[in-house]
Amino acid sequence: MRRVALPRLGTAAAWRNAARGCLAASIPPEDLVWSYDGADGDLFSALAEPAPMEGTVSVPKSFVPLAETVCWHEDPERFARLYAFLWRLRGHPALMADRGDAGLARLREMEKAVRRDIHKMRAFLRFREIDGLGARRRFAAWFEPTHHIAEPNAPFFARRFGDMDWVIQTPDLQVTFTEGEIAFGPGAAKPPLPEDATEALWSTYFRNIFNPARLKVKAMQAEMPKKYWKNMPEAAAIPELIAGAAARARAMQEAAPTLAPARAARIKERLPMPGLLPDDAPEADTLDALRVEAQGCTRCPLYRDATQVVMGEGPPDAPLMVVGEQPGDQEDLAGRPFVGPAGQLFDQIAEEAGLDRSRAYVTNAVKHFKFTPRGKRRIHQKPDAGEVAACRWWVEAERELLRPKLILAMGATAAASVTGQGAGIMKRRGTFEQTEDGTPVLLTLHPSYLLRVPNEAAKAAATRDFRADLELAAARIAELA
Amino acid sequence: MSRCSTLVPIPAPLYILKMGKHDLRQKLAILSDAAKYDASCASSGTAKRSSRDGSGIGSTEGSGICHAYAPDGRCISLLKILMTNFCIYDCAYCVNRVSSNIERARFTPDEIVTLTLEFYRRNYIEGLFLSSGIIRSPDATMADMVQVVRTLRETHNFRGYIHLKTIPDADPLLIEEAGKHADRLSMNVELPTDASVKQYAPEKDPATIRKAMAKVRLSKEAAGEKSHSGKRPARFAPAGQSTQMIIGADASTDATILGQSTRLYSSYKLKRVYYSAFSPIPDATAALPLIRPPLEREHRLYQADWLLRFYGFGLEEITGATKDGNLDLQIDPKLAWALANRHHFPLDVNRAPREMLLRVPGFGVKSVDRIVATRRHRSLRYEDLTRMGANLKKARAFVTVRGWTPGALTDSADLRARFAPPPEQLALF
Numbered sequence: 008m009r010r011v012a013l014p015r016l017g018t019a020a021a022w023r024n025a026a027r028g029c030l031a032a033s034i035p036p037e038d039l040v041w042s043y044d045g046a047d048g049d050l051f052s053a054l055a056e057p058a059p060m061e062g063t064v065s066v067p068k069s070f071v072p073l074a075e076t077v078c079w080h081e082d083p084e085r086f087a088r089l090y091a092f093l094w095r096l097r098g099h100p101a102l103m104a105d106r107g108d109a110g111l112a113r114l115r116e117m118e119k120a121v122r123r124d125i126h127k128m129r130a131f132l133r134f135r136e137i138d139g140l141g142a143r144r145r146f147a148a149w150f151e152p153t154h155h156i157a158e159p160n161a162p163f164f165a166r167r168f169g170d171m172d173w174v175i176q177t178p179d180l181q182v183t184f185t186e187g188e189i190a191f192g193p194g195a196a197k198p199p200l201p202e203d204a205t206e207a208l209w210s211t212y213f214r215n216i217f218n219p220a221r222l223k224v225k226a227m228q229a230e231m232p233k234k235y236w237k238n239m240p241e242a243a244a245i246p247e248l249i250a251g252a253a254a255r256a257r258a259m260q261e262a263a264p265t266l267a268p269a270r271a272a273r274i275k276e277r278l279p280m281p282g283l284l285p286d287d288a289p290e291a292d293t294l295d296a297l298r299v300e301a302q303g304c305t306r307c308p309l310y311r312d313a314t315q316v317v318m319g320e321g322p323p324d325a326p327l328m329v330v331g332e333q334p335g336d337q338e339d340l341a342g343r344p345f346v347g348p349a350g351q352l353f354d355q356i357a358e359e360a361g362l363d364r365s366r367a368y369v370t371n372a373v374k375h376f377k378f379t380p381r382g383k384r385r386i387h388q389k390p391d392a393g394e395v396a397a398c399r400w401w402v403e404a405e406r407e408l409l410r411p412k413l414i415l416a417m418g419a420t421a422a423a424s425v426t427g428q429g430a431g432i433m434k435r436r437g438t439f440e441q442t443e444d445g446t447p448v449l450l451t452l453h454p455s456y457l458l459r460v461p462n463e464a465a466k467a468a469a470t471r472d473f474r475a476d477l478e479l480a481a482a483r484i485a486e487l488a
Numbered sequence: 489m490s491r492c493s494t495l496v497p498i499p500a501p502l503y504i505l506k507m508g509k510h511d512l513r514q515k516l517a518i519l520s521d522a523a524k525y526d527a528s529c530a531s532s533g534t535a536k537r538s539s540r541d542g543s544g545i546g547s548t549e550g551s552g553i554c555h556a557y558a559p560d561g562r563c564i565s566l567l568k569i570l571m572t573n574f575c576i577y578d579c580a581y582c583v584n585r586v587s588s589n590i591e592r593a594r595f596t597p598d599e600i601v602t603l604t605l606e607f608y609r610r611n612y613i614e615g616l617f618l619s620s621g622i623i624r625s626p627d628a629t630m631a632d633m634v635q636v637v638r639t640l641r642e643t644h645n646f647r648g649y650i651h652l653k654t655i656p657d658a659d660p661l662l663i664e665e666a667g668k669h670a671d672r673l674s675m676n677v678e679l680p681t682d683a684s685v686k687q688y689a690p691e692k693d694p695a696t697i698r699k700a701m702a703k704v705r706l707s708k709e710a711a712g713e714k715s716h717s718g719k720r721p722a723r724f725a726p727a728g729q730s731t732q733m734i735i736g737a738d739a740s741t742d743a744t745i746l747g748q749s750t751r752l753y754s755s756y757k758l759k760r761v762y763y764s765a766f767s768p769i770p771d772a773t774a775a776l777p778l779i780r781p782p783l784e785r786e787h788r789l790y791q792a793d794w795l796l797r798f799y800g801f802g803l804e805e806i807t808g809a810t811k812d813g814n815l816d817l818q819i820d821p822k823l824a825w826a827l828a829n830r831h832h833f834p835l836d837v838n839r840a841p842r843e844m845l846l847r848v849p850g851f852g853v854k855s856v857d858r859i860v861a862t863r864r865h866r867s868l869r870y871e872d873l874t875r876m877g878a879n880l881k882k883a884r885a886f887v888t889v890r891g892w893t894p895g896a897l898t899d900s901a902d903l904r905a906r907f908a909p910p911p912e913q914l915a916l917f
Contacts, residue, residue, distance in 0.1 A: 106872070107872030133610055133611055146609060163549075167547040169547075170545050209607060215524070217560055225561070230557050230563070239556065248559050264772065264774040265589045275586065339702070342699065378754075380754035
């Protein structure tokens with residue numbers, strides 16, 4: 008028989024050293040007796056030989072935090088249980104991942120109980136202010152944990168209440184925090200603590216945040232068991248709140264509606280309603296006015312899911328009007344066209360092609376983002392013919408106000424919107440067509456196509472074509488100027 | 489261009505008629521009573537902070553703490569109060585609407601700061617959840633709220649959690665500053681459809697709310713990117729943004745509600761959509777019937793929301809198992825799906841892929857992960873599943889495992905009846 012006497016402070020570290028020593032010396036669990044905090048007396052220590060307290064063994068990594076936590080459990084068998092499992096773990100590290108193993112399941116249960124107790128102490132401990140020793144304010148609390156958790160929990164309170172001094176008294180340990188130093192003292196019975204006026208305010212809050220129409224007593228008690236109530240100032244209000252809840256809820260339902268106070272009408276008179284344009288709003292005769300008018304567009308159902316209408320952007324006398332497909336995720340959020348990945352690619356290639364981006368008006372064939380939600384992302388959907396047709400009204404209004412010398416239509420959707428024909432864009436790119444009113448239209452690929460082409464060679468070719476088209480556009484603009 | 493920025497400022501005296509007659513305790517009573525209809529109490533998932541060096545007060549470390557529970561079963565984690573319950577808006581469902589005769593009060597910024605710090609020092613709370621009625625104008629109200637959080641952070645070095653209810657119509661610069669101090673920002677979409685918002689909250693504009701949520705997402709993403717010099721910009725709302733929808737005030741179906749949440753999650757990267765069962769309020773308007781709050785429906789919506797986000801279910805799969813677009817109130821949505829799709833079952837627990845195990849009623853994410861980890865080493869028996877935390881009362885009809893086969897149970901006609909509670913007499917309230 009060997010004995011291991013574990014101290015009250017630093018229990019987990021001491022258990023770890025002893026377990027290491029015993030395992031290295033191959034001492035089986037049945038030959039070991041564990042004692043805690045001198046509990047077994049002198050007679051016993053005289054009989055058994057102390058166990059070795061050091062050695063080297065290797066255990067699965069996940070065993071270490073498990074053992075550390077279980078050591079704080081109140082079960083007197085905890086040290087033996089841990090060692091018995093550790094003994095089985097030799098040569099079978101996979102046991103650690105076996106959630107069906109009864110021995111491990113019990114340890115995990117104990118671990119969970121300790122963690123819960125640690126959490127509940129952080130939650131339900133209540134400080135009262137007491138006289139300070141110096142410049143720092145000083146607080147004290149009484150708490151009765153189920154397990155030996157006051158010591159491992161001390162650093163949490165030190166991190167949280169760093170600029171004050173405090174004392175936490177528990178039946179088996181005292182924790183003090185003075186001028187930033189943690190210290191431990193002996194356990195004691197509940198000390199008298201001075202009244203704290205803030206408790207009345209807190210109780211007021213507790214009474215008033217409760218909604219009597221949603222009484223769920225079981226849900227409350229599952230999370231805040233009665234054993235904690237006696238040390239929580241707000242808990243005194245609970246019986247009365249429960250008893251009065253049904254009557255309060257019924258009174259709210261039965262109360263007849265009252266007349267609005269006189270000031271309500273005065274206030275409401277001065278509030279403009281959203282979504283209404285002022286009666287004297289001017290005709291949309293500038294691009295800015297058009298942008299305002301478009302905000303309320305419901306010509307097709309896309310407005311329901313999108314964030315906002317994204318109208319075109321650029322100088323009102325731009326010689327070039329660039330038309331893309333529709334705003335994407337980023338454009339929808341920012342409310343501006345061509346700011347997402349495809350827009351950035353367009354900017355970059357336009358610069359390489361000598362196309363003056365600051366002199367172009369950029370817009371889209373469809374002004375709302377069409378997508379399907381998938382988890383945390385939005386997947387782009389191609390707008391259908393009906394949506395393109397509905398939005399053409401805006402594209403044409405933009406074109407009429409802008410009167411560009413050239414339109415650059417990028418991709419099939421833009422081609423459909425501007426020329427009425429979307430098919431065959433790969434064959435038509437690099438060629439000039441015209442709108443109904445005779446404005447020349449240069450067709451090209453959509454930059455997002457360049458981002459999607461799977462193989463490198465095809466991508467390079469598409470990028471080359473796109474750049475050539477932008478160069479062509481730049482040349483034509485120079486000619487027409 | 490926000491049309492609401494043209495709000496006419498209303499002279500303050502109109503609102504402060506009765507000011508000054510309440511003491512701090514009375515104000516706290518009025519302004520916490522007015523705040524309880526916001527469901528959120530989360531205080532988790534923010535940046536790690538500590539005051540161990542003694543230079544301030546407070547800490548945040550990943551998981552939040554519920555410091556108390558009210559008899560309504562809700563967690564009390566934050567001091568959830570309104571700055572004022574005066575409001576110039578007239579939202580039918582809201583206790584604070586302008587046309588209500590409830591008692592009004594207003595905190596000074598200093599009072600809020602003091603309450604937060606004194607409650608925090610006594611370990612009552614994780615921090616502050618500050619919301620407000622709209623007074624004078626959205627900008628003026630938001631500016632006052634920002635001043636409170638700035639004082640907490642900069643004057644008092646408060647490192648606890650702050651949730652700020654953001655006013656969508658407010659100046660973007662104010663929202664930008666709010667995000668620098670607050671852990672979480674939230675804006676309520678209020679009701680599941682634009683039409684309902686127009687009907688019941690006539691002064692609110694759903695488009696403005698969406699634009700503001702979009703801006704918060706962009707600001708948060710910009711704060712996550714390093715600049716060209718490699719410097720990290722200031723943090724912006726590290727615990728993200730959330731929203732709330734009131735359930736049962738309008739006629740929207742669960743399918744509509746979940747469709748809206750799916751869109752909100754994907755569009756604005758929301759951390760949470762809260763569903764709040766419409767519940768009786770003091771001095772209610774005649775425009776809305778005061779019903780018993782649909783708590784069961786609220787619960788089913790949360791379950792469906794979890795299935796959509798963590799269990800790989802698609803929206804159509806969940807709402808497709810219903811007849812009228814509403815979730816079955818008697819059984820949970822996963823069980824409803826499984827009963828309607830029995831051809832997938834029973835599943836062999838020792839072989840089925842993880843994504844199918846997640847669809848077994850009674851198996852949660854944790855138990856599925858334990859099953860997958862353990863079956864790498866040995867094959868599982870029925871007793872193992874109990875120890876892994878599975879709810880076998882539900883799961884047994886849908887799985888086979890060593891020592892158990894459901895036989896004809898999976899396809900039995902009365903399977904649903906085994907789970908649905910027996911009809912009960914309607915309660916009077």
